Amino acid sequence: MTERKFLEALSGQTAFPPPIWMMRQAGRYLPEYRDIRKKAGSFLDLCYNPDFAVEVTLQPIRRFGFDAAILFSDILVVPHALGRDLRFEEGVGPLMTPLGKEDISALEITGVHERLAPVYETVRRLRRELPRETALIGFCGAPWTVATYMIAGRGTPDQAPARLFGHSSPEAFAHLLDRLAACSAEYLIRQIDAGADAVQIFDSWAGVLDEASFHAWCERPVAEIVRRVRERRPTVPIIGFPKGAGMLYAGYRQTTGVTALGLDWTLPLAEARRLQAEGPIQGNLDPMRLLAGGRALEEGVDAILATLGGGPLIFNLGHGVTPETPVEHVEAMVRRVREAVR
Numbered sequence: 001m002t003e004r005k006f007l008e009a010l011s012g013q014t015a016f017p018p019p020i021w022m023m024r025q026a027g028r029y030l031p032e033y034r035d036i037r038k039k040a041g042s043f044l045d046l047c048y049n050p051d052f053a054v055e056v057t058l059q060p061i062r063r064f065g066f067d068a069a070i071l072f073s074d075i076l077v078v079p080h081a082l083g084r085d086l087r088f089e090e091g092v093g094p095l096m097t098p099l100g101k102e103d104i105s106a107l108e109i110t111g112v113h114e115r116l117a118p119v120y121e122t123v124r125r126l127r128r129e130l131p132r133e134t135a136l137i138g139f140c141g142a143p144w145t146v147a148t149y150m151i152a153g154r155g156t157p158d159q160a161p162a163r164l165f166g167h168s169s170p171e172a173f174a175h176l177l178d179r180l181a182a183c184s185a186e187y188l189i190r191q192i193d194a195g196a197d198a199v200q201i202f203d204s205w206a207g208v209l210d211e212a213s214f215h216a217w218c219e220r221p222v223a224e225i226v227r228r229v230r231e232r233r234p235t236v237p238i239i240g241f242p243k244g245a246g247m248l249y250a251g252y253r254q255t256t257g258v259t260a261l262g263l264d265w266t267l268p269l270a271e272a273r274r275l276q277a278e279g280p281i282q283g284n285l286d287p288m289r290l291l292a293g294g295r296a297l298e299e300g301v302d303a304i305l306a307t308l309g310g311g312p313l314i315f316n317l318g319h320g321v322t323p324e325t326p327v328e329h330v331e332a333m334v335r336r337v338r339e340a341v342r
């Protein structure tokens, strides 16, 4: 029943032109998003209100006809549902009370999925309202990336607080990652049951770790999520996105069991081509090429299509679209991909 191009690529088929969607495709670069955002109040109010969350998820689909929609929410609703406070401040980003060792056993495991019920309701409504040919992606943050925000209480450039925590209190840290993995797996399963066709695990800060920590803190917990999801929902494709993993991308698919690899723009296309020989890949245009537009955009798109268009590919950015990006540049990118010939 899949006439969804995005799911065909995830099953290993090659389509040219490839399916396309864009990380952070619902967001501040769209005037209609900014309108709803004002109406909703805070960013979290937007995430927990299915009427608003459905609407902003659909906005980029209406405008650009992407092959996939991604549930509108945030990776930090999971620690929020575990009882950690969270707010988003304009111009600063997420703010939480920094988590100490003693807080880990106090995480409120019971009732988590009741508190996340509005997210599941959003997924259910989305699957009803989306066009048949548009796939719906559910998601969660990888335990490492979620932990970096919980420990520092905010975004930091190099995740020094979480790295220090992990090395100073390895047992407590392993316990935290285990709890997040268990909760995130159940979170994904419930999104799948509500109608998500595929799921993506965002590990945005995978690129700041040494090799041993990458294995222990990025790969191991993601492997645990994949194992738990597969045990219960064996056929649903899972995209892993260990941003910035560089040379460590090479072992990630095998170690974690993800179906597809999300690639950031720093990975050389020849290396991406090698990874594609083992299965589907997604990426990896530099969002700054999209922001710049013109030749920079065209050359970036063309290079990806020329190198990776002959295998299973989902065209995407290498990270989220930035708020300053002109809508016309997104239109130009979609046109360039959709009108490409081989």
Ligand SMILES: Cc1c2[nH]c(c1CCC(=O)O)Cc1[nH]c(c(CCC(=O)O)c1C)Cc1[nH]c(c(CCC(=O)O)c1C)Cc1[nH]c(c(C)c1CCC(=O)O)C2
Pocket (backbone or CB within 6 Å): 022, 023, 024, 025, 026, 027, 028, 037, 043, 070, 071, 072, 073, 074, 075, 076, 088, 092, 093, 094, 139, 141, 145, 155, 202, 204, 320
């Ligand atoms: C690290 C991370 C977060 N959230 C997310 C990640 C992983 C991907 C990545 O690295 O970008 C994931 C995320 N966040 C959001 C989505 C929605 C779906 C989509 O991609 O369109 C997704 C998949 C909405 C959002 N999440 C956020 C916004 C902007 C909030 C606003 O409207 O003011 C959106 C649309 C806020 C957010 N949320 C987070 C940060 C650091 C920030 C502040 C930065 C910013 O403001 O852009 C945590």
